[in-house]
Amino acid sequence: MLMVSNTLKIQTMKKIKKDFDPRFWAGEKRSGLQLMENFFQFNELEASKEILSSIMNYALQRNNWISEDPAVIFRFHQSMRSLVRAGYLMMLKERKWTVDTRSEKISPWALGLLSENEYRNPLLVFKKAFREYSIKEYDYFMSGIVYFSMGVYENLPERNIVMPYIHTVKMLDAAHLILQRRREKKMAETN
Template structure:
């Protein structure tokens, strides 16, 4: 039985259907840079409990960014298992904590760990709910009460996934060559 791939749904924000998660990440960061994505995500988080509407000049932009972030999440789901076939090119000699951003040292060395850890702790549905909820609440002029909804953990994982994806894009990836040993000799 052939395994069917779930669409990354990139057409809504990129005007093309992208199936490769690495290509989607490139398109995602071409659409807006890392700082813009973090600013929109953080801005939406800050407006969750406010009566003001986030980005009231152009609230429709939140919907477009929701679709872009959702596609990014779908690509991240696929990337969590890619470390067996792909690796990040060697890190540069001049390493600093600033380059590391929100990542732990082992995550900086292997950004695939960020995706594995995120989707071990939360499911895609939980991340999708988080995105939907923060964009919905930040676009609402009303303060809604919600009980027992953890918005901080998915937010932290999203920031780390953004940093990991940007790092992968900057350093590049390469396919792991199979090391076949000829035992007949």
């Protein structure tokens, strides 16, 4: 009797599948803009860049690990996966977010890592990023730096992680810029 009961429990447990997909991405279909808005509702631009930089720095250190709470790191990892997918969706739709800034001088602080062309049309950031790397490769990059930042390891990441890092930081800036311009456009339309 006990043997049959345990066998049924094991069979039942095998049938249960967990959904570990991030809530930002799972479920109903959403637009890239909605996913970006969700990201920035829970994450500030500067704080996101800071934690990404911190994770990257610790991933490259062999004898040190990040002191941040692992739950915070995991939530950030999931949020960044969502933002990368949002950028991919935005790139597919090819809607222009261009602003004519030729007449004004752009501050280097406003540019961040973006070039002047990327500042004028932030969609170029996503086009270039996904021309060089796939979504899977960005997932691999994020998972890798999180993994290596969470403990002391003998080996360092085997791939070049600097370029995906630069693209990811630029995606943060571009996504924030797109949402900022969208808010400005809405305010201009209401006034």
